[in-house]
Amino acid sequence: MSQVNPYLPIEATVEKVIDETASIKTFVFRPKQPIAFQTGQFMLVTIAGIGESAFTPSSSPSVKDTMEFTIMKVGVNTEKIHALKPGDTVGLRGPYGKGYPVEKYFNHEVLIVGGGVGLAPLRSLLLTLIEQIEKFKKITLCYGSKTPDDVVYKYLFPKWKEIKGLEIVRSVDKCPENVKWDETVGLVTCLLDKVNADRDNAAVIVCGPPIMMKFATLKIYQQGYNPENTYLSMERNMSCGLGKCGHCGVGPHYCCKDGPVFTYEQLKDEPEIWD
Amino acid sequence: MKSQFIFKKDLNDFLGTLSVDNDIYYLADNDAYKKYSANGPSIDISIDNVRANLPLRSFFFNHNEKLDTASLNLEKKTIIFGVKACDLNALKIIKEVYLGGVCTDPFVENKLANTLIFASDCPTPKDTCFCTFIGGNPFAQAYENKSFDLNFSPVDDGYVVDVISVVAEEIIAQAQAFFRDAVDTELSKREEMRDSAVKTLDRINVNYKSIKDIDFKGLAGRKYLSESWKEYCKTCVQCTGCNNICPSCYCFYLTEANAKYRYWDACHYTTHGKVAGGGNARPKIHERFRNRYQCKLNYRKTNFGIYACTGCGRCISVCPGKIDIRDVVKKLSAES
Numbered sequence: 095m096s097q098v099n100p101y102l103p104i105e106a107t108v109e110k111v112i113d114e115t116a117s118i119k120t121f122v123f124r125p126k127q128p129i130a131f132q133t134g135q136f137m138l139v140t141i142a143g144i145g146e147s148a149f150t151p152s153s154s155p156s157v158k159d160t161m162e163f164t165i166m167k168v169g170v171n172t173e174k175i176h177a178l179k180p181g182d183t184v185g186l187r188g189p190y191g192k193g194y195p196v197e198k199y200f201n202h203e204v205l206i207v208g209g210g211v212g213l214a215p216l217r218s219l220l221l222t223l224i225e226q227i228e229k230f231k232k233i234t235l236c237y238g239s240k241t242p243d244d245v246v247y248k249y250l251f252p253k254w255k256e257i258k259g260l261e262i263v264r265s266v267d268k269c270p271e272n273v274k275w276d277e278t279v280g281l282v283t284c285l286l287d288k289v290n291a292d293r294d295n296a297a298v299i300v301c302g303p304p305i306m307m308k309f310a311t312l313k314i315y316q317q318g319y320n321p322e323n324t325y326l327s328m329e330r331n332m333s334c335g336l337g338k339c340g341h342c343g344v345g346p347h348y349c350c351k352d353g354p355v356f357t358y359e360q361l362k363d364e365p366e367i368w369d
Numbered sequence: 370m371k372s373q374f375i376f377k378k379d380l381n382d383f384l385g386t387l388s389v390d391n392d393i394y395y396l397a398d399n400d401a402y403k404k405y406s407a408n409g410p411s412i413d414i415s416i417d418n419v420r421a422n423l424p425l426r427s428f429f430f431n432h433n434e435k436l437d438t439a440s441l442n443l444e445k446k447t448i449i450f451g452v453k454a455c456d457l458n459a460l461k462i463i464k465e466v467y468l469g470g471v472c473t474d475p476f477v478e479n480k481l482a483n484t485l486i487f488a489s490d491c492p493t494p495k496d497t498c499f500c501t502f503i504g505g506n507p508f509a510q511a512y513e514n515k516s517f518d519l520n521f522s523p524v525d526d527g528y529v530v531d532v533i534s535v536v537a538e539e540i541i542a543q544a545q546a547f548f549r550d551a552v553d554t555e556l557s558k559r560e561e562m563r564d565s566a567v568k569t570l571d572r573i574n575v576n577y578k579s580i581k582d583i584d585f586k587g588l589a590g591r592k593y594l595s596e597s598w599k600e601y602c603k604t605c606v607q608c609t610g611c612n613n614i615c616p617s618c619y620c621f622y623l624t625e626a627n628a629k630y631r632y633w634d635a636c637h638y639t640t641h642g643k644v645a646g647g648g649n650a651r652p653k654i655h656e657r658f659r660n661r662y663q664c665k666l667n668y669r670k671t672n673f674g675i676y677a678c679t680g681c682g683r684c685i686s687v688c689p690g691k692i693d694i695r696d697v698v699k700k701l702s703a704e705s
């Protein structure tokens with residue numbers, strides 16, 4: 095038996111680091127061998143001797159040689175990751191889980207609802223959709239951040255706003271007086287009242303912090319969107335990424351192997367999925 | 370191959386011949402697996418007690434295990450002698466998780482491939498045993514034939530031996546001097562012994578008659594939101610004993626040092642569901658307590674069609690809070 099060790103990562107070099115906000119950076123990694131993935135699938139990033147954390151690439155799968163990750167500094171690993179400089183190395187293993195079934199969205203409207211760093215996986219999806227935008231009736235992005243400073247990919251929005259077939263509405267929870275913001279002030283859920291989507295047929299994709307996921311999903315459900323077309327990125331503690339270590343349970347499902355993208359239909363009858 | 374018979378007095382020599390090529394662990398009187406040594410004095414081997422305290426899975430994935438494929442396949446074969454049916458049933462869960470799914474875990478696979486399991490009957494179940502109340506039996510059956518190689522059933526002054534696997538057939542062929550075909554009276558005595566063990570289990574569990582072979586999955590699911598979990602876990606001190614001793618628990622976490630290591634984890638730890646930023650899937654004691662019941666009775670049954678509780682009773686013996694899974698299930702089922 096000469097077996098592959100599924101727990102061992104592939105080495106990758108840090109090629110570029112982009113500051114997004116005070117606590118979020120985007121990293122461009124170049125793995126030794128290209129790693130093919132589907133948008134929405136995630137990777138485990140290893141910092142040698144420290145630990146591993148799950149992140150969803152924020153780049154499009156059509157970019158083969160490099161992979162980007164947009165990462166918020168929140169604890170031990172992410173602090174080490176934030177200290178990385180071009181030329182440093184990390185480990186990558188994956189891709190894991192089930193991503194977004196993009197083909198299912200063909201000929202439909204797509205409504206994307208994101209909050210905070212939750213825009214990272216959604217950017218990968220958005221880039222994938224933009225590459226073939228003629229295949230969708232309409233794409234709408236609702237994006238909420240805490241303040242205008244907390245908006246990630248600030249430099250991409252001007253370009254995105256010019257794309258035909260893509261509508262973008264944004265909100266901030268609050269806006270300090272000396273900061274310019276001429277879009278909505280309020281929670282991301284209030285943007286859902288502003289968009290005009292085909293509730294029976296639109297694919298709705300939600301990703302963000304747990305509290306936002308909860309209220310956005312419930313609102314989407316109340317507004318009559320179809321739970322079978324509502325896709326949620328669930329976040330759970332993860333270790334193996336392979337459905338073995340038992341950490342990432344959502345009811346009988348494992349987030350790493352059955353998710354991280356679930357339809358609301360799959361989860362809506364499981365008690366206490368948000369808490 | 371026909372069922373065989375071996376005299377008790379020959380067991381030691383039989384193991385002696387096998388110990389040349391294999392590391393042998395046998396179920397000893399103190400409910401522990403003891404390493405067999407051919408050099409020591411001839412020992413009186415009795416494998417008739419109930420399951421060892423150590424769960425069988427300890428042989429297949431260890432606490433603090435280095436996950437290095439270079440170490441694979443170098444091991445001597447291991448024979449575990451005196452494995453009980455409850456642990457074989459739990460092994461099915463371990464196999465589903467580690468060998469099935471998105472990929473095979475090469476470390477568990479390697480150990481399983483290098484291990485021979487000699488099962489044995491439980492003629493005298495003890496007060497914590499309830500295998501027959503949750504779909505099991507106090508003896509291993511041939512339909513589980515992928516799980517074990519030989520089975521030993523005590524009859525008179527020896528054992529009736531079922532030969533299940535091809536490897537086991539070879540072993541018996543080579544050790545022919547110790548075996549002969551079992552005769553009909555021995556086989557019927559075995560049936561009597563087994564019936565009596567089943568009756569003993571009914572007697573032991575007379576207070577739990579109302580939950581014998583009920584739909585545990587349906588019950589656990591229906592009672593998920595019951596307020597009573599808070600009461601049932603009142604004496605739980607979160608020691609994780611019930612997790613660590615359970616033959617079907619499989620949670621682990623990986624750590625990074627100079628290599629990857631795997632440690633056993635337990636869902637009673639607060640950290641099990643904890644994520645950065647203060648979030649936790651199960652922050653409260655009753656939520657973690659309930660999770661173990663949901664895992665054993667509901668979730669894994671949903672995934673694999675089998676319960677992850679096999680009635681071995683270890684969690685009952687180990688619990689400092691005197692929590693008995695049978696009581697919890699009985700109370701749950703009595704709730705309106």
Ligand SMILES: Cc1cc2nc3c(=O)[nH]c(=O)nc-3n(C[C@H](O)[C@H](O)[C@H](O)COP(=O)(O)OP(=O)(O)OC[C@H]3O[C@@H](n4cnc5c(N)ncnc54)[C@H](O)[C@@H]3O)c2cc1C
Pocket residue numbers: 136145146147148149150151164165166167168169170171172173211214215328329330331332333354643644645646
């Ligand atoms: C599928 C998936 C995709 C993710 N994508 C992104 C992303 O694109 N960008 C981003 O900034 N964050 C993402 N996260 C969250 C990210 O994994 C955590 O923020 C990160 O693990 C925190 O690690 P830490 O060591 O800094 O935190 P600590 O609190 O010090 O965590 C210690 C350990 O706990 C585990 N852990 C802690 N928090 C989480 C968590 N939220 N989810 C899973 N495991 C956790 C990890 O194994 C980590 O090593 C994602 C999480 C999941 C499950």
Ligand code: SF4
Pocket residue numbers: 604605606607608609610611612637684687688689690691692
């Ligand atoms: S053995 Fe008892 S006290 Fe310990 S964690 Fe389990 S239920 Fe709680």
Ligand code: SF4
Pocket residue numbers: 459611614615616617665677678679680681682683684685694
């Ligand atoms: S839950 Fe308890 S009785 Fe059931 S298999 Fe595990 S340790 Fe044995």
Ligand code: FES
Pocket residue numbers: 331332333334335336337338339340341342343348349350351
């Ligand atoms: S991360 Fe190990 S089971 Fe999902």
